[in-house]
Amino acid sequence: MKPHPWMANSGGTAKQEMLAALGASSVEALFAQIPEDHYMKGPLDLPPQLSSEVALARHLDDMMGRNTVFPAGSCFRGAGAWPHYVPAICDEVVGRYEWQTSVFGAPTSDHGRNQAWFEFTSQIGALVEMDFVGLPVYSWGCAVGHAVRMASRITGRRKVVVPQVMDPERRMVLETYCEPTEMARHIEIVTVALGPDGCVDRDDLRAKIEGAAALYIETPGYLGVIDADPGELCDIARAAGAEAIVGVDPLSLGLLEAPGAYGATIAVGPTQPLGVHMYAGGGVGGFIASPDEERYAREYNTLNVSISQTREAGEFGFGLALFHQSSYGMRDEGKDWTGNSVYLWALANAAYMSAMGPEGFAEVGRLIMARARAAAEALNALEGVSVDLTQPVFKEFVARFDKAVPQVNASLRAAGILGGKDLTGEPGIEGNAALFCVTEVHTQTDIDRLVQAVKEAIA
Numbered sequence: 001m002k003p004h005p006w007m008a009n010s011g012g013t014a015k016q017e018m019l020a021a022l023g024a025s026s027v028e029a030l031f032a033q034i035p036e037d038h039y040m041k042g043p044l045d046l047p048p049q050l051s052s053e054v055a056l057a058r059h060l061d062d063m064m065g066r067n068t069v070f071p072a073g074s075c076f077r078g079a080g081a082w083p084h085y086v087p088a089i090c091d092e093v094v095g096r097y098e099w100q101t102s103v104f105g106a107p108t109s110d111h112g113r114n115q116a117w118f119e120f121t122s123q124i125g126a127l128v129e130m131d132f133v134g135l136p137v138y139s140w141g142c143a144v145g146h147a148v149r150m151a152s153r154i155t156g157r158r159k160v161v162v163p164q165v166m167d168p169e170r171r172m173v174l175e176t177y178c179e180p181t182e183m184a185r186h187i188e189i190v191t192v193a194l195g196p197d198g199c200v201d202r203d204d205l206r207a208k209i210e211g212a213a214a215l216y217i218e219t220p221g222y223l224g225v226i227d228a229d230p231g232e233l234c235d236i237a238r239a240a241g242a243e244a245i246v247g248v249d250p251l252s253l254g255l256l257e258a259p260g261a262y263g264a265t266i267a268v269g270p271t272q273p274l275g276v277h278m279y280a281g282g283g284v285g286g287f288i289a290s291p292d293e294e295r296y297a298r299e300y301n302t303l304n305v306s307i308s309q310t311r312e313a314g315e316f317g318f319g320l321a322l323f324h325q326s327s328y329g330m331r332d333e334g335k336d337w338t339g340n341s342v343y344l345w346a347l348a349n350a351a352y353m354s355a356m357g358p359e360g361f362a363e364v365g366r367l368i369m370a371r372a373r374a375a376a377e378a379l380n381a382l383e384g385v386s387v388d389l390t391q392p393v394f395k396e397f398v399a400r401f402d403k404a405v406p407q408v409n410a411s412l413r414a415a416g417i418l419g420g421k422d423l424t425g426e427p428g429i430e431g432n433a434a435l436f437c438v439t440e441v442h443t444q445t446d447i448d449r450l451v452q453a454v455k456e457a458i459a
Contacts, residue, residue, distance in 0.1 A: 070418045073446040076375075078396050078437030079222075079421040080140070080169055080270075081278045084251070085441050087355050090275035090348040099347055114318035117343070118305045120350040124287050127253045127353075127361075128267040129260030131292035134302030136271050136285040136342045136349075141173030143268035143286030144216060144247060146336055149177055150266065150288075150299040151214035151243035152187050153335070159212045161242075163200055164191040165428035167222045170247075174216075187213065194428060198225035198391055200233055209240040214266075218247035219256070223435065224372070224396030226252075231262030238263065250274055250287075252394045254361030255369065266290045275352025276345050285342035285349075301326060301336035364440050368395050371447065372438040378451045379436070384458040395439055398423065401432045403458050408434070411457035417450060 015027070024030050050056045075083045093099070098112065121133035137143050148160045160178065162171070178187035190208050193201045200217055209215060215237035219227040227233070234244035246264035248256075251273045259267040271285035272278070290296035297304070306321035327334035356364070369392075376397045380387040384402040399420060401408055409419040420434030438447065 068413075070416070072441040073443060074416055074449075075278075075418045076436050076438065076442075076450055077418050077421055078439075079435055080167060081272055081284060082395065082437055082439060083278060083441050084273050084439050086275050086277055086348075087352060089355055090351045093351040094344055094348045099344060111318060114305050114320065116347050116350060118307055118318050119354070120346040121305055123350060123353040124250070124289060127250055127258065128248065128264075128269075128289045129258035130264075130267055130289040132297055132300075132304075133287060133289040134300045134304050135338075135340075136287050136346050137302060138286065138339065138342060139173065139284045140247065140268065140270040140286040141167075141170040142177075143288050144170055144245070145174050145177030146301050147243075147245045147266045147268050147288055148174065148187060148214055148216065149185075149336055150290075150296070150301075151245065152185070153299050154243065154295055155213045155241065157211060157213035157242075158186065159188045159190060160214045160216060161190045161192050161205065161208050161212050161237075162216045163218070163221065164193050165198075165222055165426075166218075168426065170222075198223060198388075199227045202232065202236065205233065205236055209236060209242055212237070212240065212242040214243040214245050216245045216247065220249055220252055220394040220396070223398050224393035226256065226392045226394055230259070230264075234259075234263035234265075238265070249394065251361065251364060251368065254358070254363070254365035256365075256394075260289075260291075266296070271342070271345060271349050274349040276348050282341075283345065285345050297322060298325065299335055301334065301338050303328070303338060303340075365394075367440045368438070369393075371440070371442055371444075372397060374444070375436065375438045375442070375447045375450065378447060379454060382451065382455050382458065385454065396435055396437045398429075398433050399436055401434070401458060403432065405432050405434045408454065408457045412450075412453050415449075415453040415456075417453050419454075 019026065022030070050059060072083045072085075099116075117135055121135070125131055125133045137146055151160070152158055160174075162174070175189065178189055180186065190212070192208055193204045195201045198221065205215070215233065217227070217230060217233050219225075219230045221227070230246060234246070237244040243265045244263060245266045245268060246259040248259055248267060248269045250269055250271070267287075267289040269287055271287055272283055276283045276285070288300065288302065300322065303323065303326055304321045305318060308317050308319070309315070310317050323329045325335045327337040372393060372395055376387045376389060376393065376399075379385050379399050380389060386400045387397055405420075405422040405424050409422065412419040420436035423429045423433040423435050424431070
């Protein structure tokens with residue numbers, strides 16, 4: 001192997017010394033577990049090498065120039081990342097160099113950083129009415145996966161019950177955490193049907209919950225429907241010895257009852273609605289919360305921040321707790337892996353929640369619910385479009401069309417509008433259907449423009 005010119009340890013005797021320490025005869029021996037048919041047999045088909053940094057910058061600019069950027073009021077697509085207003089204070093806080101340059105192990109940075117993280121966890125705890133909250137994980141789907149594996153370790157069981165209709169991305173992430181079946185810690189995923197009201201069928205749940213480590217539900221659900229009595233579902237789960245994991249949109253908690261108040265034992269959800277722009281994969285995050293009980297605390301994979309009195313009266317210190325059980329502390333023996341790519345967003349989340357306060361959450365919740373309802377009613381009034389108005393929804397709702405959704409969305413795109421997510425063919429979805437998202441950033445003018453564009457698209 002040719003030494004890399006910029007890596008001092010890649011030449012000389014360094015490679016042989018490392019192989020000897022590992023007890024391997026060659027670099028290839030380190031990868032003996034990889035099946036032969038997984039190796040590449042030919043060179044990668046790569047584009048020509050660019051000649052300079054100038055050429056690279058121009059190439060990237062040209063690629064980015066092909067993107068279509070929709071103003072917030074013209075974006076009606078959610079399903080994992082939603083168009084919400086980000087107060088200026090959030091960008092100001094995360095842009096401060098003190099946060100961007102702080103690193104682990106530096107006493108000059110740790111104290112303030114840990115205090116800010118403690119505020120984030122305290123605020124999430126107040127929202128969901130639970131007392132133990134870890135630092136965020138990479139996404140809502142990751143939070144679901146970690147929570148299910150926490151439940152499996154707590155109960156010793158290897159089955160989780162989830163709704164038949166679930167966000168495909170979150171479902172795929174959960175499958176990654178639970179599969180494959182060859183894994184010693186494999187967790188079986190069992191689906192429970194939804195009733196005509198779009199909520200979990202109670203009878204089907206009772207028939208399938210026996211022996212489960214956990215039940216995972218969402219309210220509002222993937223399709224925006226609010227379950228009238230999620231506490232009943234939690235009761236069914238707990239009666240069977242299963243953990244009751246509830247996924248929630250944090251902005252809905254200004255209106256809806258907190259999961260900790262109706263019997264959930266673990267709460268999860270997204271952090272992107274709390275003051276983070278729609279940065280695709282870079283802006284999402286997920287939280288995990290539970291009661292402050294040792295049996296839960298000992299199973300967190302996350303970094304956890306604690307507060308303690310100091311020798312000075314009235315003075316407090318902040319530090320990481322239960323560090324040893326994380327992948328930082330125990331590597332592959334940790335309680336699942338963790339990482340810090342979303343820890344900066346926790347500061348934006350804390351700034352957002354501080355700025356909003358309880359009344360702010362209630363106000364934005366009412367605004368979102370009212371505007372989503374107004375959009376749903378207006379679309380339902382169009383010939384060739386139908387929306388189920390019998391169930392309360394939050395932020396998202398399903399619209400069904402007589403015409404194929406890609407055709408409708410192509411027409412909307414031509415009008416400068418990003419339409420709803422195409423649900424056609426997803427489990428539990430019949431006919432041509434799209435998931436529309438309406439939030440506080442959409443005005444009545446935006447909604448009227450959407451309705452007019454849909455009317456023209458289906459004409």
